[in-house]
Amino acid sequence: GAVVSQHPSRVICKSGTSVKIECRSLDFQATTMFWYRQFPKQSLMLMATSNEGSKATYEQGVEKDKFLINHASLTLSTLTVTSAHPEDSSFYICSAHATGDSSYEQYFGPGTRLTVT
Amino acid sequence: RKEVEQDPGPFNVPEGATVAFNCTYSNSASQSFFWYRQDCRKEPKLLMSVYSSGNEDGRFTAQLNRASQYISLLIRDSKLSDSATYLCVVTLYNQGGKLIFGQGTELSVKP
Numbered sequence: 001g002a003v004v005s006q007h008p009s010r011v012i013c014k015s016g017t018s019v020k021i022e023c024r025s026l027d028f029q030a031t032t033m034f035w036y037r038q039f040p041k042q043s044l045m046l047m048a049t050s051n052e053g054s055k056a057t058y059e060q061g062v063e064k065d066k067f068l069i070n071h072a073s074l075t076l077s078t079l080t081v082t083s084a085h086p087e088d089s090s091f092y093i094c095s096a097h098a099t100g101d102s103s104y105e106q107y108f109g110p111g112t113r114l115t116v117t
Numbered sequence: 118r119k120e121v122e123q124d125p126g127p128f129n130v131p132e133g134a135t136v137a138f139n140c141t142y143s144n145s146a147s148q149s150f151f152w153y154r155q156d157c158r159k160e161p162k163l164l165m166s167v168y169s170s171g172n173e174d175g176r177f178t179a180q181l182n183r184a185s186q187y188i189s190l191l192i193r194d195s196k197l198s199d200s201a202t203y204l205c206v207v208t209l210y211n212q213g214g215k216l217i218f219g220q221g222t223e224l225s226v227k228p
Contacts, residue, residue, distance in 0.1 A: 043218040043221050045218075
């Protein structure tokens with residue numbers, strides 16, 4: 001089946017530093033990947049849609065200069081949280097939509113738990 | 118008003134019970150409907166799609182009422198392993214497959 005990996009699975013960083021999270025589709029190509037954030041006891045909130053070879057589309061209220069997204073290949077998208085603050089601590093999950101798939105199915109990565117101290 | 122609303126629960130039920138989850142969506146342009154399951158501190162996993170005619174997968178039955186903008190999930194003969202958060206998810210027409218998640222309903226099945 002379709003597998004999506006994320007790296008790292010867990011990261012602790014100091015306030016003010018930047019953190020990069022990778023999302024890879026391992027056995028399929030993904031023109032479109034999605035980045036979500038989930039706070040405790042809350043649902044997933046879409047942050048941005050990442051399109052291979054073009055700029056990401058950010059949801060309302062998500063700062064594009066703070067959450068940098070790069071989707072340079074059909075199997076890799078990265079999310080960089082710049083100048084992280086404690087309020088950025090959250091569970092970040094990516095998903096990928098297989099190129100050419102007419103359904104809306106997305107395959108989710110296992111998530112990255114970010115803690116900013 | 119949230120785009121997708123669910124009863125947050127938690128639902129605490131004994132093994133073998135039947136439990137039903139409800140979900141309403143606000144946008145009539147919603148196109149596709151799903152139930153996902155999310156275990157604690159894990160990613161969501163697709164449980165089943167929801168079709169207008171209703172569909173069943175083993176102990177799980179999903180229903181969709183487009184007129185009322187209402188989706189349901191019925192779990193029969195619940196197992197301990199069914200304990201999780203169940204997420205109601207919709208997509209909107211012409212939105213590039215963007216998934217909109219409800220806040221989830223927590224289920225705890227007890228022995």
